[in-house]
Structures are given as structure tokens and as C-alpha cells.
Amino acid sequence: MRRSIPIIAFILALTFVSDASARGAMRPKIISRAEWGADEELLTNSKNGTMSLNASDAGETGRLSDRAKECNDWKRKYPQDFKKTNLVTHDSSGQKLRWAREYSPGVKLLVVHHTALKLAGDDRSPTERMKALYTYHADKIGWGDIGYHFVIDEKGNIFEGRNGGKSVIGGHLYCGNTSTIGIALMGNFEVERPTQNQFRSLKQLLSYLANEYALNLNGKVRFHGKLSSPIVGHKDAGHTKCPGFNLDEVMPQIRSQTAAGKFGSLIISPTSKRRQDSTYARKLSRLTNLEARQPILRTVGSTEIIGRPGSNLYIQLQYIAGESSVPRRARLARVERSSNRIGVWQKINGREILVRKELISPSKIKSRDTQVMQLRIQLPRQARAYQLKIGDLSFTLRAEGRRVPLPESARESRQRTSLVKERATIRESQNQNETITHKAVASSDKTIRIRLSYTNDIIKIETNTLSKVNGQPTGSRNLTLQKEGNKCAVRTPHRNLVPVPTPKHAQQQYVPQPQSAQDRNTGGMYLSRESIRIDPISGTSTITNWPRSANRFRGVIECRVIDNELVLINELPLEQYLWGLAEEPDSEPYEKQRAFAIAARSYAAHYMHPKNVKFPGMPYDGDDSPARFQAYGGLHFEEKNPRWVKAVDSTSGLIISKYGKIVKTPYFSTDDGRTRSPEERGWKGFPFSEVFNSNADPWCKGMKLRGHGVGMSGCGAEGQANEGKKAEEILDYYYRGTEIKGLP
Ligand SMILES: [Zn+2]
Numbered sequence: 007m008r009r010s011i012p013i014i015a016f017i018l019a020l021t022f023v024s025d026a027s028a029r030g031a032m033r034p035k036i037i038s039r040a041e042w043g044a045d046e047e048l049l050t051n052s053k054n055g056t057m058s059l060n061a062s063d064a065g066e067t068g069r070l071s072d073r074a075k076e077c078n079d080w081k082r083k084y085p086q087d088f089k090k091t092n093l094v095t096h097d098s099s100g101q102k103l104r105w106a107r108e109y110s111p112g113v114k115l116l117v118v119h120h121t122a123l124k125l126a127g128d129d130r131s132p133t134e135r136m137k138a139l140y141t142y143h144a145d146k147i148g149w150g151d152i153g154y155h156f157v158i159d160e161k162g163n164i165f166e167g168r169n170g171g172k173s174v175i176g177g178h179l180y181c182g183n184t185s186t187i188g189i190a191l192m193g194n195f196e197v198e199r200p201t202q203n204q205f206r207s208l209k210q211l212l213s214y215l216a217n218e219y220a221l222n223l224n225g226k227v228r229f230h231g232k233l234s235s236p237i238v239g240h241k242d243a244g245h246t247k248c249p250g251f252n253l254d255e256v257m258p259q260i261r262s263q264t265a266a267g268k269f270g271s272l273i274i275s276p277t278s279k280r281r282q283d284s285t286y287a288r289k290l291s292r293l294t295n296l297e298a299r300q301p302i303l304r305t306v307g308s309t310e311i312i313g314r315p316g317s318n319l320y321i322q323l324q325y326i327a328g329e330s331s332v333p334r335r336a337r338l339a340r341v342e343r344s345s346n347r348i349g350v351w352q353k354i355n356g357r358e359i360l361v362r363k364e365l366i367s368p369s370k371i372k373s374r375d376t377q378v379m380q381l382r383i384q385l386p387r388q389a390r391a392y393q394l395k396i397g398d399l400s401f402t403l404r405a406e407g408r409r410v411p412l413p414e415s416a417r418e419s420r421q422r423t424s425l426v427k428e429r430a431t432i433r434e435s436q437n438q439n440e441t442i443t444h445k446a447v448a449s450s451d452k453t454i455r456i457r458l459s460y461t462n463d464i465i466k467i468e469t470n471t472l473s474k475v476n477g478q479p480t481g482s483r484n485l486t487l488q489k490e491g492n493k494c495a496v497r498t499p500h501r502n503l504v505p506v507p508t509p510k511h512a513q514q515q516y517v518p519q520p521q522s523a524q525d526r527n528t529g530g531m532y533l534s535r536e537s538i539r540i541d542p543i544s545g546t547s548t549i550t551n552w553p554r555s556a557n558r559f560r561g562v563i564e565c566r567v568i569d570n571e572l573v574l575i576n577e578l579p580l581e582q583y584l585w586g587l588a589e590e591p592d593s594e595p596y597e598k599q600r601a602f603a604i605a606a607r608s609y610a611a612h613y614m615h616p617k618n619v620k621f622p623g624m625p626y627d628g629d630d631s632p633a634r635f636q637a638y639g640g641l642h643f644e645e646k647n648p649r650w651v652k653a654v655d656s657t658s659g660l661i662i663s664k665y666g667k668i669v670k671t672p673y674f675s676t677d678d679g680r681t682r683s684p685e686e687r688g689w690k691g692f693p694f695s696e697v698f699n700s701n702a703d704p705w706c707k708g709m710k711l712r713g714h715g716v717g718m719s720g721c722g723a724e725g726q727a728n729e730g731k732k733a734e735e736i737l738d739y740y741y742r743g744t745e746i747k748g749l750p
Pocket residue numbers: 118119120178240246248249
């Protein structure tokens with residue numbers, strides 16, 4: 007109380023001093039992009055972008071479905087507010103702009119924002135902050151430029167934002183970027199106040215822009231059907247707290263003083279005036295201070311995260327400690343999600359840890375210190391909007407478009423075997439599936455090499471993880487294979503950057519590949535070798551130009567030139583190969599599937615033995631054709647036939663054996679009531695031929711012989727399974743005198 011009386015007197019004295027300068031058109035000093043040092047390369051090249059957000063969706067809250075509906079309504083009802091002109095896709099030197107420029111035919115609204123980044127405790131200079139904001143919008147969240155047209159710092163400096171000149175469309179207002187200009191004031195005005203210098207520059211800039219775009223500041227405009235002043239705060243036009251309470255409450259003063267050309271007049275916060283007048287002032291101010299000392303969790307970017315269903319996106323959160331420090335591993339914020347299919351991982355000491363209910367502090371955070379936390383969000387496979395709450399932050403996740411090629415289904419992550427990190431995550435979360443994982447690891451150590459039947463002059467492969475090529479990280483998911491003489495050459499399209507481990511809360515850093523592996527033209531990887539091995543690590547590869555759905559595979563894809571053709575060989579654990587074996591779909595009885603799983607494993611394992619090669623001199627064990635080996639459909643078949651996968655798992659590692667050796671177990675489709683012996687087929691020296699003597703096959707009577715007729719028939723196995731026989735009995739019938747055993 008004692009101090010507030012002279013302050014009020016001082017403020018009142020100044021309120022009535024109006025600005026002497028002429029109203030209107032004077033252009034305030036605007037610090038150009040060149041002057042503040044905008045890295046113009048970001049307009050055309052990403053340097054380290056990780057997220058794929060949409061510039062048209064500046065951070066707002068509220069249910070997305072409602073907002074999208076509202077937006078569609080507006081587009082239908084007020085098409086003139088959404089008209090754009092003059093699409094510019096390339097810069098003056100012909101380089102493609104990451105965010106193409108579009109222009110509004112006219113501007114209706116000047117929209118005032120805050121950056122929501124608290125100035126208190128931020129030691130950076132305004133220019134440094136401006137550069138960081140620009141890099142964040144342009145690269146970190148991938149827009150290709152800053153969303154605001156202008157930014158005003160606390161000293162009143164006005165920075166030029168979005169590149170492109172008059173009427174260019176920015177990114178600051180969901181569903182309202184067309185016909186509007188966005189001006190952001192640095193600060194978080196939920197907890198701080200703008201400075202008088204900021205107010206003065208804001209008014210000057212608004213006045214200048216009103217003149218530039220012929221807006222009547224004493225009149226009203228109709229935007230999306232709503233009548234308002236041409237000067238609004240973000241929250242007047244969107245669902246957000248922006249520009250923050252302390253700026254929002256003085257917007258009427260800003261409007262009237264701008265219209266009157268009173269740029270130098272003080273802007274007075276009604277709340278602070280009331281507070282100073284109040285006998286409860288002390289109590290209130292103590293309360294306010296306390297509030298300011300509470301820890302704060304915030305995201306610098308949009309709370310709207312958009313990606314393809316099943317994709318992984320990265321977000322950064324900042325945790326600002328309150329009055330007291332926070333110990334290591336303390337619980338920071340609750341995590342709640344609208345679907346438990348939303349995956350959340352927190353990076354702690356370089357490792358990703360599965361988040362179940364809470365974020366934890368990666369390390370000790372001192373009082374008022376800021377801790378940056380990196381999260382990986384995996385969108386569910388179903389395309390729609392989801393909600394994710396972290397502390398008080400509410401994120402809208404939009405899974406849109408085509409699914410990423412590789413499913414992260416529960417089954418897959420359970421059966422995933424090779425990635426140590428993944429296993430660590432499972433262990434960390436004390437996942438009950440741990441034992442299953444270990445079982446799969448134990449039975450999948452034998453690998454098989456299958457030649458795929460696709461060939462082309464150029465083969466394109468997309469992996470669902472960052473792949474390695476011949477042991478080198480590519481930093482890329484897209485690879486192009488091409489024949490170069492008798493060698494296979496691989497290229498990645500992008501600048502070939504590889505993530506390197508970084509200390510906690512530093513941003514992920516990237517280093518270029520060793521020069522030897524670089525393509526001079528693209529900066530991507532280039533490697534030409536007799537064999538190129540693409541390893542998606544724990545992920546999978548899609549041969550994108552193979553025009554069929556069964557074009558996705560687990561394991562390594564090896565490229566070679568054989569007989570002057572580009573050949574792909576899929577190398578993977580035997581059990582994973584069997585999951586994709588397209589011989590017994592789920593339309594067949596389960597015990598028949600189990601019998602075939604064992605027979606197919608025996609057949610493959612027989613040919614994996616160096617003494618029994620099926621294709622002598624060739625660098626593979628089998629191929630994907632049923633005419634030459636066994637039909638193989640990879641991941642597509644697996645996904646369509648979960649019961650078959652179960653049949654393979656339930657017989658994991660089991661084969662047909664005689665005298666301790668693996669029996670090659672031929673099988674075929676149908677016969678006419680009896681099977682054939684190898685001799686009858688003219689197969690000389692067939693191993694264990696006594697096992698395959700001709701058998702009565704009454705379940706197949708009346709059918710035609712299709713296939714070679716030796717060994718187990720599909721029709722007979724089906725008939726016996728339908729009679730209630732077990733796989734073991736069926737196998738015993740067709741492969742006489744053999745045993746079912748584990749792989750030697
Ligand atoms: Zn805003």
C-alpha cells in the first residue's frame with residue numbers, strides 16, 4: 007500500500023499526455039530479416055526438422071473434431087474469406103520453397119499474439135530469441151518459415167517475420183490465416199505484462215498496417231460471419247489463451263489509442279489498478295507471486311500434432327522448476343490419453359523409456375531452472391483425432407492419411423526380436439510379454455535367405471525405421487537400388503545425416519556421413535558393391551515399386567546382380583520367414599496349419615544345410631515361388647493370417663526327423679485317392695524315400711492330382727483335421743516312421 011499511492015499518481019499524470027506525432031501512415035522502424043540475420047536457407051532446406059506439423063494450425067486448444075467442423079462450416083459459408091491468390095512455389099533462384107507462398111486478396115484482421123515464452127529468466131538477446139523462434143517454426147516443427155508476420159520484443163523493436171512481402175499468408179490462426187496478419191509480442195502474458203515500449207511499437211505497427219491494408223480502425227469488419235474490430239487478440243478469433251490475460255484485458259485501450267494515434271499514451275492494466283486500489287492488495291500480490299513460482303510445463307510449439315497413422319513424431323516440452331528444486335526421477339506430470347494405442351516415450355539419458363502414467367525428471371532440476379524434455383509420440387494406426395494430456399497441456403493428435411507401411415501391432419512388438427533397445431523398453435515397463443520375447447529370440451537364431459521374384463532396373467525401398475546399409479547408418483528411410491555393371495548401387499535422396507548421441511537436454515545433433523559414402527550431387531549416401539545389405543534394424547522394408555500388396559518384408563534385404571539382373575534376397579530368422587509363408591491361410595483348419603508349419607519348417611531347414619543346397623552356386627537358400635521352393639508373402643500374409651502365425655509359434659523350432667537328421671518333407675495340393683512314391687515320380691536317390699511310399703488318401707477321393715503327389719496332401723490333411731486329428735497324427739500318417747523333434 008505504502009508504495010502504490012505515488013505510482014498511481016504518476017500513472018494518472020501520464021495518461022493524458024498524447025503522442026505528438028501524426029497519426030496513421032508513418033512506417034515504424036522494422037528490423038528486416040537480413041538485419042536480424044534470418045537464415046534464408048531454411049526457406050528451401052531443412053537442416054534438422056523432426057516434426058511434421060501443419061503451419062496452418064497455430065497452437066490452439068479445444069476438441070479438434072469441433073474445430074474442424076467449425077472450420078468447414080466457415081469455408082462453406084464464407085468462401086470469400088478463404089480466397090487465395092498468387093501461389094509461389096519456388097524462390098527467385100528456382101529452389102523449391104518448403105512453405106509455398108500464397109497471398110490474401112485483402113486483409114481484414116490484424117491479430118495480436120504473445121509468444122508464450124516467459125522473458126523473466128531468459129538471458130538471450132531479443133535477436134537471439136527471434137532467431138530461435140524462427141528456427142523453431144521453420145525447421146524444428148518443419149513449416150519452412152516463421153508463422154508470424156511481425157514480432158515485437160520487450161524493448162519495442164519490431165522484427166520482420168514471415169517472408170514474402172505484402173499480403174503474404176502466414177501461420178498464426180487456425181482456420182484463419184487467409185485475410186489476416188499475425189503480430190506476436192515476446193513474453194508470456196498469462197504471467198507477465200507487456201512493456202510500455204512494446205505497447206507503443208504495437209500501436210505504431212497496427213496503425214501503419216491499417217493504412218497499408220485500408221482498414222478503418224473506428225469501424226467493424228465481418229470475418230467468418232462475425233462482426234469485430236479489425237484489431238483483435240488471438241483468442242477473439244480462436245480457441246486459445248493467447249495473447250495472455252494481461253494483454254487481452256488491455257486490447258480495448260490498444261484499439262482506441264491506435265485509432266486516435268496516441269502511440270505514446272500509457273496502457274494501464276485494469277486488474278493491476280484494481281489490485282493497487284484494493285485493501286487486499288498485499289494478499290493478492292502475495293498470491294500472484296506464489297503463482298509465478300509454481301513449476302510450469304509448456305510446449306513451445308503447437309499443441310496440435312499431425313502425422314500419418316502409426317507414425318512417430320517428436321515433441322519437446324520445457325519444465326520450469328518453481329521455488330524448490332526437483333530431484334532426479336521425480337514425477338513431473340501426469341500423462342493421460344484418449345486411447346491406450348497412443349505410444350509415449352520419454353528420452354532419459356539417451357534412452358527412450360516407455361511412459362505409462364507420468365513424466366519423470368531426467369536429472370535434478372534446480373530452483374527456477376528449465377529442463378527440456380524430448381518425447382516420442384506414436385500415433386495409433388486408426389486415422390482419427392486423439393487427445394493426449396500431459397500435466398495441464400492438452401495435445402490434439404491427428405492421425406491422417408495413409409498408414410505408415412509397418413504396423414506396430416501388439417503382436418509385432420511382442421515378437422520383435424532383434425533390437426536391444428526395444429527389449430530394454432519392455433523390461434523397463436515390466437511388460438508381461440517379456441518371456442514371450444525371449445522365447446522368440448531363442449528359436450529364431452537360424453536365418454534363411456529367400457530370393458524374391460521381383461526385378462527391375464530401379465528398385466525403390468522404404469524402411470519404417472532409419473536403416474543401415476552395409477553397417478553404415480543412412481539417416482534415411484528411402485533407398486533407391488540400381489544395377490551398375492555387376493554391382494548393386496544404393497542411393498539415399500537426402501543430405502546424409504546421422505544422429506549422434508547427445509548429452510541430456512541438448513538438441514539431437516547430426517553429423518555427415520564419411521565422405522567415401524557420400525553422393526556428390528545430393529549429399530545422400532551412395533554406395534556401389536557386389537552386395538548391398540539394407541537393414542531396417544528392428545523394422546521392415548517395403549519394395550514400393552513392386553505393384554502388389556505382398557511387398558513388405560522383415561529382416562535384411564540384400565541386393566545383388568545375378569545373370570545381369572538386379573536380384574533381392576530377403577534374409578531373416580527362419581521362424582519369421584515361416585510367419586510369412588503363404589501356403590496355409592486362415593481359411594484352413596488349425597491342425598492342418600500346424601501340420602504344414604512343421605512340414606514347411608523341415609523342408610526349409612533341410613535346404614539350409616550346406617550339403618543340401620537347392621540352388622547350387624547361388625547366394626540364397628530358397629525363393630518365394632511355390633513352383634521352385636515355397637510360396638512366401640512376407641508381412642502382408644502374416645497380417646492377414648494371424649492364426650497361421652499362431653500355428654507357426656505353437657510349433658516353434660519343430661521339424662520332422664529320422665535317424666537324427668532333418669527329413670525333406672514334400673507336400674502338395676490334391677490327389678485322386680492315393681499319394682505317389684518318389685520312384686513313381688522318377689525322383690532318383692530321394693533321401694529317406696521309404697518314408698514316402700504310396701499311401702491311401704481316402705479324404706481326397708474323386709479329386710484330381712494337382713502337384714507332384716509325394717508326401718502330405720492338402721486335401722488329406724484337411725480331411726483328417728476336420729475329423730479331429732492332431733497335427734502330429736496327420737504328419738505321422740504321411741511321413742511314416744519319422745519323429746517330430748526340435749531343430750538340431
Ligand atoms: Zn496466438
